[in-house]
Amino acid sequence: MTRRLCVSLTALLCLLAMAGCRVTTDFNAEEFSKAQKIVVTDGGGTERAVLTEETDIEAFVEAVDVSRWRMAEKPADLTPSGSFTLWQEETITALLGEKTAETREICTLQCYEDGDYLTIVTGVVDLTFSIPQETAAYLRSLWA
Numbered sequence: 001m002t003r004r005l006c007v008s009l010t011a012l013l014c015l016l017a018m019a020g021c022r023v024t025t026d027f028n029a030e031e032f033s034k035a036q037k038i039v040v041t042d043g044g045g046t047e048r049a050v051l052t053e054e055t056d057i058e059a060f061v062e063a064v065d066v067s068r069w070r071m072a073e074k075p076a077d078l079t080p081s082g083s084f085t086l087w088q089e090e091t092i093t094a095l096l097g098e099k100t101a102e103t104r105e106i107c108t109l110q111c112y113e114d115g116d117y118l119t120i121v122t123g124v125v126d127l128t129f130s131i132p133q134e135t136a137a138y139l140r141s142l143w144a
Contacts, residue, residue: 038102039085042143043113049142050083060084063138064131072130074117081113082143111139 038051038060051057086106105129116136120127 006089025123036089037087039087040084040142041083043079043081062136065135068132068135069118072117072128074119074128075115078112078114078117080110081140083110084109084111084139087124111136 036052036057039047039059040051042048042050051060071140085108087103089103107123108121110121112118116133118129118131118133118136118139120129
């Protein structure tokens with residue numbers, strides 16, 4: 001039970017990071033308050049695109065439709081087909097003196113060729129989700 005709770009909280013934190021600093025369950029365009037980028041990489045490791053415009057990021061978040069994802073076990077025979085690495089500018093605290101904000105990696109969304117699955121790779125725990133076919137098709141189209 002504790003592991004399931006920890007895994008759920010980690011997934012929620014990663015998804016909330018996609019929406020900026022405000023804690024919310026509504027991932028809409030108004031929630032992106034910081035400069036962010038999403039790096040699109042194909043299965044061979046070639047960078048295909050970098051989404052930095054707010055409208056592009058909003059379209060991405062809307063298209064992935066997180067509300068329809070379901071936690072699932074990842075089949076062993078899946079072949080990675082591409083990934084999306086999410087980056088966010090860190091928050092600067094005024095009390096720590098002059099410091100420039102650095103962009104840091106939040107997590108990576110790993111997609112697969114065979115099946116409608118997606119894994120969130122956080123560096124601490126990997127979470128696999130079953131995603132709708134139209135979401136999987138949209139994600140695959142970004143590096144095709």
